[in-house]
Amino acid sequence: MTTSTPFDPVLFDQDDPARRGEAHGEMWRAEIRELAEIRAALALKKGSFKDRGQLDAIARLHLPLLDNFSAPLAAELRGIARGAAVAPEAVVVLNHYTDLRDVPPSVLEGPCPEDPVVSDTFHDLNTADDPGGCTAVYLPGQGAPVLGQTWDMHGTAEPYVRAIRIKPRGGDDEVVCFTLTGCLGMTGVSARGVAVTINNLSSTDGQVGVVWPALVRAMLACAGAREARDLLLRTRLSSGHHYMIADGREFFGVETSGQLKVVTQHGARAAHLHTNHCFDPVLRRHEAVPKASTSFRRMELATTLYVQQRPQDARALWTMLSSHEGYPRSVCSHIDDAGGDPSASRTCGRMIVDLTRGEVLVGRGCGQVEPPTVVKLDRWRGGHVP
Numbered sequence: 001m002t003t004s005t006p007f008d009p010v011l012f013d014q015d016d017p018a019r020r021g022e023a024h025g026e027m028w029r030a031e032i033r034e035l036a037e038i039r040a041a042l043a044l045k046k047g048s049f050k051d052r053g054q055l056d057a058i059a060r061l062h063l064p065l066l067d068n069f070s071a072p073l074a075a076e077l078r079g080i081a082r083g084a085a086v087a088p089e090a091v092v093v094l095n096h097y098t099d100l101r102d103v104p105p106s107v108l109e110g111p112c113p114e115d116p117v118v119s120d121t122f123h124d125l126n127t128a129d130d131p132g133g134c135t136a137v138y139l140p141g142q143g144a145p146v147l148g149q150t151w152d153m154h155g156t157a158e159p160y161v162r163a164i165r166i167k168p169r170g171g172d173d174e175v176v177c178f179t180l181t182g183c184l185g186m187t188g189v190s191a192r193g194v195a196v197t198i199n200n201l202s203s204t205d206g207q208v209g210v211v212w213p214a215l216v217r218a219m220l221a222c223a224g225a226r227e228a229r230d231l232l233l234r235t236r237l238s239s240g241h242h243y244m245i246a247d248g249r250e251f252f253g254v255e256t257s258g259q260l261k262v263v264t265q266h267g268a269r270a271a272h273l274h275t276n277h278c279f280d281p282v283l284r285r286h287e288a289v290p291k292a293s294t295s296f297r298r299m300e301l302a303t304t305l306y307v308q309q310r311p312q313d314a315r316a317l318w319t320m321l322s323s324h325e326g327y328p329r330s331v332c333s334h335i336d337d338a339g340g341d342p343s344a345s346r347t348c349g350r351m352i353v354d355l356t357r358g359e360v361l362v363g364r365g366c367g368q369v370e371p372p373t374v375v376k377l378d379r380w381r382g383g384h385v386p
C-alpha cells in the first residue's frame with residue numbers, strides 16, 4: 001500500500017471561498033463541462049422535466065436558497081461555475097442531480113420556492129432504473145470507531161471521481177472529501193473529527209431545497225456530530241437521503257424525504273448499516289424504491305458480511321465494502337457489467353474514515369482492483385474515543 005497513488009486528494013488552500021471555487025473550476029473545466037452535460041441528460045431522461053430549459057429553471061430556483069443557507073458555500077459554488085465557464089445552474093445540476101430528479105416541475109408555478117410542494121404522482125419511480133445506491137457502515141471497532149461507504153452511481157461518473165483536501169492557509173480548518181469534479185463534496189471528514197456519509201433515498205415529496213453537497217460541507221464544518229445533526233434537522237432539503245454522522249463520541253443516522261426527517265439510528269457503541277431504502281415506517285410512505293434497485297439485496301449482503309467478518313478497523317471495512325459476494329449485484333456493485341448500459345449504477349469508489357486517528361482510506365472504482373490511498377488529516381484534532 002502506498003500514499004503516492006494517483007488518488008491522492010487535490011489540495012485547495014485558498015482562504016477565500018470564491019477563489020477556491022474558481023481554482024476548482026479552472027482545474028477541471030473540461031471535466032465539469034462534460035459531467036454537467038452527462039447529468040443534465042440523465043435528469044432529462046429519468047426525471048419529469050419537459051426540456052433542458054425547464055431543468056435549468058428549476059436548478060436556478062436553488063441558488064437563492066443556497067445564498068441564504070451559506071454565503072461562503074454559495075460563493076464557492078458560483079466560483080466553480082466561473083472557473084469552469086458554465087452557468088451556476090449547470091453546477092447546481094452537477095451537484096444536486098440525484099435530488100433534482102425528485103423535484104416536480106410544478107415548483108416553477110409557485111410564487112415562492114419556500115412554499116411546500118407535495119406531489120406523490122409526478123413520475124413513476126418504479127419504472128425508473130436504479131438512481132444509484134451506496135452502502136454505508138458505522139462500526140464501533142475496539143474503542144476505535146470507523147465510518148465509511150461505497151459510492152454507487154451512474155457508471156459514466158467514475159472518471160470524474162476525485163478526493164479533495166480543503167485546507168485554507170489561514171486558520172486551522174481542514175476537510176477531506178470524496179467528490180466529483182465540480183461538486184462541493186459528497187462524503188468526508190473534518191480536522192475536528194466530524195464525518196458524514198450519504199445514502200440516496202428516492203422521495204415522492206421533492207421540493208426546492210438546499211443543494212445537498214453544500215449541506216454536507218456545512219455539516220463537516222460543525223464542532224461535533226450533535227451540532228451537525230441539528231443543522232441537518234433544521235435545513236430545508238430537496239429530496240431523500242440517509243445521513244450517517246459520527247465524531248468518535250457520538251453517532252446519528254438520520255433518514256429524510258424531501259420534507260420529513262427522522263433520526264433512525266443512534267449510539268456510537270453499536271454497528272449501523274444502511275443502503276437505499278427507509279427504515280422508518282412514516283418515511284416509507286414518502287419513498288419509491290426503484291424496482292431495479294439493489295438496496296434490499298445489498299442490505300442483506302452487508303449484514304451477512306458484517307456478521308461473518310466482524311470488521312474492527314478501516315482496512316477490514318475496506319475489505320467488506322469491496323466484497324464481490326453475489327457478483328455482479330454485490331456490495332462492490334457491478335450491475336452495469338451484466339446489462340451493458342454504461343449509465344447504470346455501479347460502485348465508483350469508496351471512502352472510509354478512522355475516527356480515532358484521522359486517517360482516511362479512499363479510492364476510485366472497484367475495491368478488488370484499486371488499492372486504497374491512505375490520507376492523513378494534517379490538522380487532525382478529533383479522535384475522541386466513545
Ligand SMILES: [Zn+2]
Pocket residue numbers: 322324332333334347365366367368
Ligand atoms: Zn468490484
